[in-house]
Amino acid sequence: MARQNRLNDLSGKEWIKFQKSWFVHNPPPRGKEVLLHPAKFPENLVREFIEFFTKKGQTVLDPMVGTGSTLLACIDSGRNGVGIELNKQYCDIARDRVNKRERALKTSGSKIRIINGDAFKVDRYKLPQIDYVITSPPYWDMLKMKGAFTQKERKKKGLDISYSKDANDLGNISDYEEFIDKICTVFAKIYKILKNGGYLTIIVKNVKKGSRMYPLAWDIAKSLSEIYTLKDEKIWCQDDQRLAPYGIYNAWVSNTFHHYCLNFRKEE
Numbered sequence: 001m002a003r004q005n006r007l008n009d010l011s012g013k014e015w016i017k018f019q020k021s022w023f024v025h026n027p028p029p030r031g032k033e034v035l036l037h038p039a040k041f042p043e044n045l046v047r048e049f050i051e052f053f054t055k056k057g058q059t060v061l062d063p064m065v066g067t068g069s070t071l072l073a074c075i076d077s078g079r080n081g082v083g084i085e086l087n088k089q090y091c092d093i094a095r096d097r098v099n100k101r102e103r104a105l106k107t108s109g110s111k112i113r114i115i116n117g118d119a120f121k122v123d124r125y126k127l128p129q130i131d132y133v134i135t136s137p138p139y140w141d142m143l144k145m146k147g148a149f150t151q152k153e154r155k156k157k158g159l160d161i162s163y164s165k166d167a168n169d170l171g172n173i174s175d176y177e178e179f180i181d182k183i184c185t186v187f188a189k190i191y192k193i194l195k196n197g198g199y200l201t202i203i204v205k206n207v208k209k210g211s212r213m214y215p216l217a218w219d220i221a222k223s224l225s226e227i228y229t230l231k232d233e234k235i236w237c238q239d240d241q242r243l244a245p246y247g248i249y250n251a252w253v254s255n256t257f258h259h260y261c262l263n264f265r266k267e268e
Contacts, residue, residue: 009055018052022235041066041136041203045236047073049134049261053199054079057109058131061193063119063186064170068094070134071112075101080111082127084119086169091116118168120182123189130194133187136203136259138171140179140216176214184223191227191266200228200264203236205256217260228264236261 010018027042046069050060056078062070065083067090074081075098085091091114098112115125170186173179187200194200202224204217221230236259246253 026240043069043073053132061130075110084115134201202262205259229267234261
Protein backbone atom coordinates (compact mmCIF):
# COMPACT_ATOMS: atom_id res chain seq x y z
CA MET A 1 0.00 0.00 0.00
CA ALA A 2 1.39 3.41 -1.03
CA ARG A 3 2.21 5.82 1.81
CA GLN A 4 0.12 8.99 1.98
CA ASN A 5 1.97 12.19 1.08
CA ARG A 6 0.78 14.70 3.65
CA LEU A 7 3.04 17.58 2.67
CA ASN A 8 3.00 18.01 -1.12
CA ASP A 9 2.05 16.52 -4.48
CA LEU A 10 5.53 15.32 -5.46
CA SER A 11 6.65 11.83 -6.34
CA GLY A 12 9.18 10.08 -4.14
CA LYS A 13 11.92 10.76 -6.68
CA GLU A 14 11.08 14.49 -6.80
CA TRP A 15 10.93 14.61 -2.99
CA ILE A 16 14.39 13.09 -2.54
CA LYS A 17 15.94 15.35 -5.19
CA PHE A 18 14.75 18.47 -3.34
CA GLN A 19 16.24 17.23 -0.07
CA LYS A 20 19.79 17.84 -1.34
CA SER A 21 21.31 20.45 0.98
CA TRP A 22 22.71 22.65 -1.81
CA PHE A 23 21.80 23.54 -5.36
CA VAL A 24 23.08 25.69 -8.22
CA HIS A 25 20.64 28.17 -9.71
CA ASN A 26 21.67 30.95 -12.08
CA PRO A 27 18.70 33.28 -12.60
CA PRO A 28 17.81 34.20 -16.20
CA PRO A 29 18.12 37.86 -17.29
CA ARG A 30 15.46 40.04 -15.72
CA GLY A 31 12.62 41.42 -17.81
CA LYS A 32 12.28 45.18 -18.33
CA GLU A 33 9.26 45.39 -16.05
CA VAL A 34 11.24 44.25 -12.98
CA LEU A 35 14.61 45.90 -13.64
CA LEU A 36 13.58 48.83 -11.43
CA HIS A 37 13.72 46.62 -8.32
CA PRO A 38 17.32 46.32 -7.06
CA ALA A 39 17.12 42.74 -5.73
CA LYS A 40 14.42 40.63 -7.38
CA PHE A 41 14.63 36.87 -6.86
CA PRO A 42 13.55 34.37 -9.54
CA GLU A 43 10.06 32.87 -9.57
CA ASN A 44 11.30 29.55 -10.97
CA LEU A 45 13.45 29.14 -7.84
CA VAL A 46 10.66 30.03 -5.42
CA ARG A 47 8.28 27.72 -7.29
CA GLU A 48 10.42 24.70 -6.34
CA PHE A 49 10.07 25.57 -2.66
CA ILE A 50 6.32 26.20 -2.96
CA GLU A 51 5.77 22.87 -4.68
CA PHE A 52 7.70 21.04 -1.96
CA PHE A 53 6.13 22.69 1.08
CA THR A 54 2.49 22.86 -0.10
CA LYS A 55 -0.22 21.07 -2.01
CA LYS A 56 -2.27 22.60 -4.83
CA GLY A 57 -4.93 24.98 -3.58
CA GLN A 58 -3.08 25.89 -0.39
CA THR A 59 -2.14 29.47 0.52
CA VAL A 60 1.36 30.98 0.42
CA LEU A 61 2.39 34.28 2.01
CA ASP A 62 5.31 36.50 1.02
CA PRO A 63 5.41 39.43 3.49
CA MET A 64 8.01 41.33 1.42
CA VAL A 65 6.85 40.42 -2.05
CA GLY A 66 8.65 43.09 -4.10
CA THR A 67 7.62 42.85 -7.76
CA GLY A 68 5.69 39.62 -7.27
CA SER A 69 7.97 36.66 -8.00
CA THR A 70 6.32 34.54 -5.30
CA LEU A 71 2.83 35.34 -6.61
CA LEU A 72 3.73 34.32 -10.15
CA ALA A 73 5.14 31.08 -8.77
CA CYS A 74 1.83 30.53 -6.95
CA ILE A 75 -0.14 30.97 -10.18
CA ASP A 76 2.18 28.64 -12.10
CA SER A 77 1.92 25.94 -9.42
CA GLY A 78 -1.80 26.23 -8.67
CA ARG A 79 -1.49 27.78 -5.21
CA ASN A 80 -3.19 30.81 -3.69
CA GLY A 81 -0.90 33.71 -2.87
CA VAL A 82 -0.82 36.73 -0.56
CA GLY A 83 1.88 39.36 -0.98
CA ILE A 84 2.63 42.41 1.17
CA GLU A 85 4.80 45.20 -0.23
CA LEU A 86 5.65 48.60 1.27
CA ASN A 87 6.68 50.30 -1.98
CA LYS A 88 3.56 51.24 -4.00
CA GLN A 89 5.48 51.29 -7.27
CA TYR A 90 6.62 47.70 -6.77
CA CYS A 91 3.06 46.78 -5.76
CA ASP A 92 1.77 48.16 -9.05
CA ILE A 93 4.41 46.20 -10.98
CA ALA A 94 3.44 43.03 -9.10
CA ARG A 95 -0.25 43.55 -9.92
CA ASP A 96 0.54 44.12 -13.59
CA ARG A 97 2.70 40.98 -13.73
CA VAL A 98 0.02 38.90 -12.02
CA ASN A 99 -2.65 40.18 -14.43
CA LYS A 100 -0.47 39.42 -17.45
CA ARG A 101 0.31 35.90 -16.20
CA GLU A 102 -3.36 35.18 -15.55
CA ARG A 103 -4.32 36.45 -19.01
CA ALA A 104 -1.58 34.37 -20.63
CA LEU A 105 -2.85 31.22 -18.89
CA LYS A 106 -6.46 32.19 -19.79
CA THR A 107 -7.63 30.24 -16.78
CA SER A 108 -6.21 30.37 -13.29
CA GLY A 109 -7.61 28.75 -10.19
CA SER A 110 -5.28 30.74 -7.94
CA LYS A 111 -6.61 33.46 -5.66
CA ILE A 112 -4.05 36.25 -5.46
CA ARG A 113 -4.13 39.15 -3.01
CA ILE A 114 -1.61 42.00 -3.08
CA ILE A 115 -1.46 44.39 -0.13
CA ASN A 116 0.34 47.72 -0.36
CA GLY A 117 1.32 47.82 3.29
CA ASP A 118 3.92 47.22 5.97
CA ALA A 119 4.99 43.66 6.81
CA PHE A 120 5.36 44.87 10.40
CA LYS A 121 1.54 45.21 10.44
CA VAL A 122 0.88 41.74 9.05
CA ASP A 123 -1.38 40.94 12.00
CA ARG A 124 -3.75 43.79 11.03
CA TYR A 125 -4.64 42.66 7.49
CA LYS A 126 -7.16 39.93 8.42
CA LEU A 127 -5.32 37.25 6.51
CA PRO A 128 -6.59 33.67 6.28
CA GLN A 129 -4.65 30.80 7.84
CA ILE A 130 -1.40 30.51 5.91
CA ASP A 131 -0.04 27.13 4.82
CA TYR A 132 3.49 28.28 3.91
CA VAL A 133 5.60 31.43 4.07
CA ILE A 134 8.55 32.22 1.81
CA THR A 135 10.39 35.50 1.34
CA SER A 136 13.74 37.10 0.68
CA PRO A 137 13.99 40.11 3.01
CA PRO A 138 16.44 43.01 2.75
CA TYR A 139 20.00 41.96 3.49
CA TRP A 140 20.18 44.62 6.21
CA ASP A 141 21.08 48.02 4.64
CA MET A 142 23.63 46.57 2.22
CA LEU A 143 22.06 48.32 -0.78
CA LYS A 144 23.38 51.55 0.72
CA MET A 145 26.95 50.31 0.64
CA LYS A 146 29.19 51.75 -2.05
CA GLY A 147 29.29 49.47 -5.06
CA ALA A 148 26.44 47.22 -3.92
CA PHE A 149 24.53 45.72 -6.85
CA THR A 150 26.61 47.77 -9.33
CA GLN A 151 25.01 50.96 -8.07
CA LYS A 152 26.81 53.31 -10.46
CA GLU A 153 25.46 51.51 -13.50
CA ARG A 154 21.93 51.37 -12.08
CA LYS A 155 22.04 55.06 -11.20
CA LYS A 156 23.02 55.97 -14.76
CA LYS A 157 20.01 54.04 -16.07
CA GLY A 158 17.61 55.68 -13.62
CA LEU A 159 16.99 52.41 -11.75
CA ASP A 160 16.44 52.10 -8.01
CA ILE A 161 19.51 51.54 -5.85
CA SER A 162 17.48 51.03 -2.66
CA TYR A 163 14.05 49.63 -1.86
CA SER A 164 12.53 52.95 -0.79
CA LYS A 165 13.07 56.08 1.29
CA ASP A 166 10.35 55.05 3.75
CA ALA A 167 11.50 55.16 7.37
CA ASN A 168 9.57 51.92 7.98
CA ASP A 169 11.54 50.09 5.30
CA LEU A 170 13.70 47.42 6.97
CA GLY A 171 16.39 48.09 4.35
CA ASN A 172 16.86 51.58 5.80
CA ILE A 173 17.77 50.45 9.31
CA SER A 174 21.48 51.12 9.85
CA ASP A 175 21.83 49.55 13.31
CA TYR A 176 22.47 45.81 12.95
CA GLU A 177 20.92 44.68 16.24
CA GLU A 178 17.83 46.80 15.62
CA PHE A 179 17.48 45.25 12.17
CA ILE A 180 17.65 41.71 13.55
CA ASP A 181 15.11 42.55 16.26
CA LYS A 182 12.60 44.14 13.87
CA ILE A 183 12.79 41.55 11.12
CA CYS A 184 12.35 38.74 13.64
CA THR A 185 9.36 40.60 15.11
CA VAL A 186 7.71 40.40 11.67
CA PHE A 187 8.14 36.62 11.58
CA ALA A 188 6.96 36.31 15.18
CA LYS A 189 3.68 37.94 14.13
CA ILE A 190 3.42 35.64 11.11
CA TYR A 191 3.78 32.65 13.46
CA LYS A 192 0.26 33.34 14.76
CA ILE A 193 -1.39 32.98 11.33
CA LEU A 194 0.76 30.10 10.03
CA LYS A 195 -0.92 26.73 10.42
CA ASN A 196 0.51 24.29 12.93
CA GLY A 197 3.05 22.16 11.06
CA GLY A 198 3.48 24.85 8.39
CA TYR A 199 6.91 25.89 7.14
CA LEU A 200 8.68 29.23 6.79
CA THR A 201 11.55 29.73 4.32
CA ILE A 202 13.77 32.81 4.53
CA ILE A 203 16.30 33.37 1.75
CA VAL A 204 19.18 35.47 3.04
CA LYS A 205 22.94 35.54 3.30
CA ASN A 206 25.73 36.72 5.58
CA VAL A 207 27.05 40.15 4.65
CA LYS A 208 30.29 42.09 4.72
CA LYS A 209 30.49 45.72 5.71
CA GLY A 210 33.84 47.42 5.86
CA SER A 211 36.39 44.83 7.00
CA ARG A 212 33.92 42.76 9.03
CA MET A 213 31.51 39.94 8.23
CA TYR A 214 28.10 40.05 9.88
CA PRO A 215 26.46 36.60 10.27
CA LEU A 216 23.04 37.87 9.19
CA ALA A 217 21.64 34.48 8.18
CA TRP A 218 22.93 32.80 11.32
CA ASP A 219 21.70 35.56 13.65
CA ILE A 220 18.22 35.43 12.12
CA ALA A 221 18.25 31.64 12.47
CA LYS A 222 19.32 31.83 16.11
CA SER A 223 16.76 34.47 17.05
CA LEU A 224 13.81 32.80 15.30
CA SER A 225 14.74 29.42 16.79
CA GLU A 226 13.24 30.72 20.02
CA ILE A 227 9.84 30.74 18.28
CA TYR A 228 10.01 28.29 15.38
CA THR A 229 11.86 25.01 15.04
CA LEU A 230 14.82 25.46 12.70
CA LYS A 231 14.75 22.36 10.49
CA ASP A 232 17.66 22.89 8.10
CA GLU A 233 19.23 25.03 5.44
CA LYS A 234 19.52 24.70 1.68
CA ILE A 235 22.44 26.57 0.19
CA TRP A 236 21.72 28.35 -3.09
CA CYS A 237 24.92 28.68 -5.13
CA GLN A 238 25.50 30.87 -8.18
CA ASP A 239 28.41 29.85 -10.38
CA ASP A 240 27.99 32.35 -13.22
CA GLN A 241 29.18 35.44 -11.33
CA ARG A 242 32.31 37.35 -12.31
CA LEU A 243 35.15 37.04 -9.81
CA ALA A 244 36.70 40.25 -8.48
CA PRO A 245 40.22 40.61 -7.03
CA TYR A 246 39.09 41.80 -3.59
CA GLY A 247 42.05 42.23 -1.23
CA ILE A 248 44.42 40.53 -3.68
CA TYR A 249 48.04 40.25 -2.42
CA ASN A 250 46.96 41.85 0.85
CA ALA A 251 44.05 40.24 2.75
CA TRP A 252 41.37 37.57 2.55
CA VAL A 253 38.09 38.86 1.10
CA SER A 254 35.75 36.29 -0.43
CA ASN A 255 33.65 36.48 -3.56
CA THR A 256 30.37 35.48 -1.94
CA PHE A 257 28.02 33.79 -4.39
CA HIS A 258 25.77 31.75 -2.11
CA HIS A 259 22.60 32.36 -0.12
CA TYR A 260 21.05 30.44 2.77
CA CYS A 261 17.48 29.17 2.38
CA LEU A 262 16.57 28.75 6.05
CA ASN A 263 13.66 26.38 6.66
CA PHE A 264 11.69 26.72 9.89
CA ARG A 265 8.56 24.90 11.06
CA LYS A 266 5.77 25.84 13.43
CA GLU A 267 5.62 22.98 15.89
CA GLU A 268 3.26 23.52 18.81
